[in-house]
Amino acid sequence: MNDFESLSESYSAAEIKSTLDGMETDELAKALMGASPSINRLFVEAFPELDFKVVRERIGSVRIEEVENAQDKILSMFKNK
Numbered sequence: 001m002n003d004f005e006s007l008s009e010s011y012s013a014a015e016i017k018s019t020l021d022g023m024e025t026d027e028l029a030k031a032l033m034g035a036s037p038s039i040n041r042l043f044v045e046a047f048p049e050l051d052f053k054v055v056r057e058r059i060g061s062v063r064i065e066e067v068e069n070a071q072d073k074i075l076s077m078f079k080n081k
Contacts, residue, residue: 031070
């Protein structure tokens with residue numbers, strides 16, 4: 001399990017929301033493209049106002065590096081907390 005996947009074990013939806021509130025929706029969606037169903041559920045719970053499926057469809061295919069960069073950006077926000 002990578003660090004991004006472990007967010008679900010360490011943080012609640014409320015903590016995710018408060019830490020990542022204001023982050024670009026596209027960045028959140030990209031990070032979730034490579035994530036497990038449990039992480040996707042956690043982010044949907046944290047951001048019920050966002051329709052990640054629609055955002056992912058609008059973005060289309062992305063390179064794995066973009067997914068990893070978005071995940072790293074999110075992780076850095078938790079490390080700086």
